[in-house]
Structure formats: C-alpha cells, structure tokens
Amino acid sequence: MNGLRKILTTCLLMLLGCSMAMAIELTPVTTGHLPVSDPGTLKRxxxxxxxxNASYTVDIWFPEGYDAGSETRYPVIYMQDGQNLFDPSISFxxxxxxxxxxxxxxxxxxxLQRP
Structure with missing residues (x-):
C-alpha cells in the first residue's frame, strides 16, 4: 500500500506541475519567409x-481589422500542428x-454585419 501511495503522490505532483502557468517570452521574427495572408495578417x-529551456516558432493569424489596443475581444483557436497551417513550403x-x-x-x- 505504501508503494501505491508513493506512485499516486508522484503522479499528482507531476500533473500539478504540468498545469501550472509558465511564462513564455515572445519575440517577433522579422526575417525569413512568411506567407502572405488574405484576409488578415500572419505574424511569426x-x-x-x-x-x-527551448525555443519554438509560433505563427499567429490576426483577423482583418484586428487592433491589439482595441477593447474588441475575439475568440481564440489554438492549433498544435503549426507547420501545416499556413505555409506550404514548410508543411510535411x-x-x-x-x-x-x-x-x-x-x-x-x-x-458584413458590422456598421
């Protein structure tokens, strides 16, 4: 029973550690190929x-008319397989x-509905 308790405690600690928010620093990429998005804007x-201790490339698509300073809120869609989403030159x-x-x-x- 003591061994089972250790295993369950370890699993619980691992789950808690994975669910904690971690700070991620985003740096704009200004060089290299980036496909043109129409409509909207694609930023890398x-x-x-x-x-x-690792870096990843993240592409973010912003809808046409998006303004980060605006109070307009947009729904968010997270897509995990980034190399296939926008750019055929890097897709599988x-x-x-x-x-x-x-x-x-x-x-x-x-x-079309917006005034």
Missing amino acids: YTAFCGAL AKVAWEVDKALGRLLLPVR
Whole structure:
C-alpha cells in the first residue's frame, strides 16, 4: 500500500506541475519567409519557454481589422500542428491547410454585419 501511495503522490505532483502557468517570452521574427495572408495578417514569433529551456516558432493569424489596443475581444483557436497551417513550403506534404483563408470565410458574415 505504501508503494501505491508513493506512485499516486508522484503522479499528482507531476500533473500539478504540468498545469501550472509558465511564462513564455515572445519575440517577433522579422526575417525569413512568411506567407502572405488574405484576409488578415500572419505574424511569426520565437517563443522561449524557460521551464523547458527551448525555443519554438509560433505563427499567429490576426483577423482583418484586428487592433491589439482595441477593447474588441475575439475568440481564440489554438492549433498544435503549426507547420501545416499556413505555409506550404514548410508543411510535411508541401500543401498548407490554409487555415487563414478558411477562418476569413467564416468571419465574412460577421464583417458584413458590422456598421
């Protein structure tokens, strides 16, 4: 029973550690190839996670008219397989999913309704 308690305690501590928010520093990438997104804007960042001591490339698509200083709130979609989302030159099959274009089509009725 004591061995089972140690295993369960270890698992619980691991789960708690994984769920804790970790600071990630985003640095804009200003060089290299970045596909043009229409509609919207695609920006590339390098994200450094101190807890993992590793850097990752993160592409973020902003809808047309997005203003970080505005009080307008937008829903967020997180997609894990970044190399296939926007850029065919870095995708596995050399074909992008064109998520930016699909989201632009989904948002078109919303843009048309705004005064």
